[in-house]
Structures are given as structure tokens and as C-alpha cells.
Amino acid sequence: MDKTRRSSSSSPASPSAAASPAPARRAASMPVPASPAPAAGSPPLPAPGTASDEPLRPVTTRDIAEAAGVAQSTVSRALNNNPLISDAERRRIQDVAQKLGYRPNPFVSAFTSQVRSYRRSPKGATIAFLDCTPAGQKFFGDAYSEGAAGRAQSLGYRSETFRLRDVGSVERFNKILFARNTHGLLVLPVAEDIDLRALRLENLAAATVDYTLRRPELSRACTNYFEGMRLALRKLLEHGYRRPVFCGRRDDVTRVSPHWLAAYTGWRELLPPEERMPTYIDAEFNKNRFEQWIAMARPDAIITNSEHFFIWAGECGFTPPRVAYTSLSTKQRFPCTYEIDQNPRQVGAAAIDLIIGQIHRNERGLPAQPKTVLVNCAWKAHQAAVPPAPAAIPAAPKPRRSRRTST
Structure with missing residues (x-):
């Protein structure tokens, strides 16, 4: 046996060592100093089970049960919003848990969710x-x-x-x-x-x-229609189109198109006034009004969710590839230049x-x-992009006073 070791173990303890508390067993080589007493007038240190950013130890459901005066199983049911516990009692127990600073363990929660999913067989759920x-x-x-x-x-x-x-x-x-x-x-x-x-x-x-x-x-899951319009505009500009317009039906605008219209209008308002294109919102599917509008607007790209506007644009001479037909969904039966996949699955x-x-x-x-x-949506290209030359766009007719459908 080493003499130094033997002598140190047999030497009497110093008065200071005798007065100090015994170190923890797992950290025998490094004594842990006692916590200082709080100064006069300072708030007391938080005890285990009290609310604080860094509790001395995790608050358990047993702590909550003792504080609330209920069984531990009742606490578990209340924290899981079990309908077997009344609303008033559930809120009371949850308030106690919040005051104590209870935080669920994310790993335990994930495991519990897996166990629940396993117990619910496909035949029963x-x-x-x-x-x-x-x-x-x-x-x-x-x-x-x-x-x-x-x-x-x-x-x-x-x-x-x-x-x-x-x-x-x-x-x-x-x-x-x-x-x-x-x-x-x-x-x-x-x-x-x-x-x-x-x-x-x-x-x-x-x-x-x-x-x-x-x-x-x-609660609902939806296509990001706003980002879908922004994606269409960004891709069209990358392919060289400079006069994209949005056409929509009024009933679509009241249900879905506000997101499309908001994205398009926001993009348009950042352009110089002379470059801003008018939108076309139609409540009656009036072909004559559309013909007057498109002759005035002279777009090089049409963005819409209705194939009727593609058909009418083609009859007016605005056809691919010089004019890009961009559908805001993949449901159109009419051949398009580009499509926005709304990812419905x-x-x-x-x-x-x-x-x-x-x-x-x-x-x-x-x-x-x-x-x-x-x-979010995805971009799909179906035809080779041909950036339009100004001379390729049908010439504008003489000015007309009918612009009621422009916005």
C-alpha cells in the first residue's frame, strides 16, 4: 500500500474540514461548496417544484398531484386533456402544473405518442x-x-x-x-x-x-395560393416575359383568388406606373368585354385558373409560344405553357x-x-419558353373609352 495514501487517510481531519458538509458520493474528489444563504431583503431561492426558468430538479406529476391534492393518474389524465376529467378540474390541475413550472419531457411525449399509435390498430381507428x-x-x-x-x-x-x-x-x-x-x-x-x-x-x-x-x-390545410402566384411571376420574369396579367372569375376571387389577387397586386404596385398591367376580373364571362380588355392590355403572359380566358385569348391572336399561358392549377384540360402544381396530395x-x-x-x-x-406549390413547364419580341404582340387598336373591367 502507498505510504502517502495511508498517511493521508489516517491523519486527523482539520477543524475546517470537520465543519464542512460531506461531499457527494459521485464527486468525492471535488467537494461541493454549500449554497450561500440569501442576503437580507432578497427573494428566497426557488425550491424544487416551484416555477423558475431553471428549476433545481424537474417537476414531476407526483409533485403536481401532491400540490393539487389528487392522484397521480388524475394529473396524467388532466395534462393529456382526457375527457374523463371535468373541464373545471382539468383547468385547475393544469394551472397548478403551470405554477410549479412543469415541462413535459419531449422524448417521453414522442414515445407515448408512438405507443398510442401502436395500440390503435387500423381495424379500430x-x-x-x-x-x-x-x-x-x-x-x-x-x-x-x-x-x-x-x-x-x-x-x-x-x-x-x-x-x-x-x-x-x-x-x-x-x-x-x-x-x-x-x-x-x-x-x-x-x-x-x-x-x-x-x-x-x-x-x-x-x-x-x-x-x-x-x-x-x-383547422385546415391549404395550398399556399399567395406563394403560388409569386412563384408564377418570378418564373415568367426569369423566362423573359415582362407583361404578365392576372385574369379571374369573380366567384373565384371571393373564395380563393384573394390570395392570388393580393400577390399579383403587391408585385404590380412595386413597378413604375408606366409598366403596371391591369387585371381582369369578370363576373359574367362576357367575351366581348374580354376582347376589348386584352386588345388594350396586350399581355405577353396570361395567368389564370380558368381555361376560358386561354381560349378567348387565342381567338384574339394572343397564342403560345409568344404569349405564355400559365395555369394556376394542373386541372386544366387546355394545353398550357406553364402550370402551378398546388400539391393537393x-x-x-x-x-x-x-x-x-x-x-x-x-x-x-x-x-x-x-x-x-x-x-407550397411547384412549377411545371410544358413548352419551350420563347421570350416575346415587342413586334410579335398583336398591335393595339385605336384607343377606346371602355375600361370598366380594368382594375
Whole structure:
């Protein structure tokens, strides 16, 4: 045995060492100094389980249970928004947790979510898709539905589509969802301004896609229409076009096109006054008015969501490749120079993420503050770009006084 070691162990402790507290076992070689007492008049140091930016130790559900005077299992249910706990008791326990500075462990939360998903087998967990398309009208939500169904299946859920016209009424649909113990509801795009406030959502996690559903106000996943217009303008300028115009129908403007119109108008207002192009918003599909407008505007690129404007522009001599036909969606049957892919499958998948997130957090019913998730668009080119020469654009006719459709 080393003599130095033996002598040090057998030497008597100094008075100062005897008075100091014993060091921690895991840090025997480095004594930990005692915490200084707070100065007179200063606030006391926070104790374990009190709110602070850096608590001395993590607050546990047991601490919350002791402070709230309830069982630990009750605390867990309250923090997870379990409907078995009354609203008043749930808020009281959550307030206690907030005052104590409780912070959930993100790794434990992720693990718990995985366990919940595993327990919900595809046979037992269903998300209902509601199609409200009236009889005789075409359904435009196929891509949304496909993307949503694929995402739900990949996360362990199955989907089932219900057509409201076949079910008969919203009240009967409510009974079907209750009888089948459905966990979530996805409202697909509605073809008209339909009111679905009769839906019983208190036991459902719900969301919708696009901006078409106005009532009730649900969280939604949407195409980023504003960024889609900005993308179209940026790409057209890169390809040499300098006179792009936006054409739209008034009913589209009131539902979707405000985002397109806002992006186009914002871009246009930054141009010199002599370079600003007029937009064309039509409420009646008046071909004569469009012919007068396009002869005055003389665009080299037309951006629209309606193929009628491409057809009319071609009849007036404004044809590709010198005039770029740019569609704001990939649904047009008319051949276009460029298209904006709205990524509807990704939008449907994002709506499912909203619903499953609510399920994991035990959130049901109408949200106090609905969320909107935006999915960006993609650019598609179908024809070689030919930057237009000024002489290639049809010459403007003699000035006319009819400019009522210009904005």
C-alpha cells in the first residue's frame, strides 16, 4: 500500500474540514461548496417544484398531484386533456402544473405518442372523410382524398368516405360517427358555401382542406395560393416575359383568388406606373368585354385558373409560344405553357397530420383558435419558353373609352 495514501487517510481531519458538509458520493474528489444563504431583503431561492426558468430538479406529476391534492393518474389524465376529467378540474390541475413550472419531457411525449399509435390498430381507428358534393356535380377533391388516405394508413389509421347526399342529412351522419366510434373527421372541399354547423364535433378531432368550408371554423390545410402566384411571376420574369396579367372569375376571387389577387397586386404596385398591367376580373364571362380588355392590355403572359380566358385569348391572336399561358392549377384540360402544381396530395396529408395531432393531445371539438397549415406549390413547364419580341404582340387598336373591367 502507498505510504502517502495511508498517511493521508489516517491523519486527523482539520477543524475546517470537520465543519464542512460531506461531499457527494459521485464527486468525492471535488467537494461541493454549500449554497450561500440569501442576503437580507432578497427573494428566497426557488425550491424544487416551484416555477423558475431553471428549476433545481424537474417537476414531476407526483409533485403536481401532491400540490393539487389528487392522484397521480388524475394529473396524467388532466395534462393529456382526457375527457374523463371535468373541464373545471382539468383547468385547475393544469394551472397548478403551470405554477410549479412543469415541462413535459419531449422524448417521453414522442414515445407515448408512438405507443398510442401502436395500440390503435387500423381495424379500430377510423378517420371519416366527408364529401358534400351535391348530386349532379363533379367532385374535385380526389387528389386531396388520396393524399389523406395514404397518410392516414401510414400512421396506423384507416379512412372511410361518406357522401352526404347518400347519407341523407348531417344529423344521420352524426349518428353514424357515434355508432362507429370514429376518432377523426376530415371535411373535403365543398362545391358551394354549405353550412355544416350541425356536425357534432365534441368527441371528434376534425380538420378540413382548402378555404371552401366557412362554417364551422375548423383547422385546415391549404395550398399556399399567395406563394403560388409569386412563384408564377418570378418564373415568367426569369423566362423573359415582362407583361404578365392576372385574369379571374369573380366567384373565384371571393373564395380563393384573394390570395392570388393580393400577390399579383403587391408585385404590380412595386413597378413604375408606366409598366403596371391591369387585371381582369369578370363576373359574367362576357367575351366581348374580354376582347376589348386584352386588345388594350396586350399581355405577353396570361395567368389564370380558368381555361376560358386561354381560349378567348387565342381567338384574339394572343397564342403560345409568344404569349405564355400559365395555369394556376394542373386541372386544366387546355394545353398550357406553364402550370402551378398546388400539391393537393400533400395538402390532404397535412390535414391528416392536424387530425392525428389532435388525437394524440386529446383535443376534441371546435378549436378556440383554428390553425391553417400552408403547403407550397411547384412549377411545371410544358413548352419551350420563347421570350416575346415587342413586334410579335398583336398591335393595339385605336384607343377606346371602355375600361370598366380594368382594375
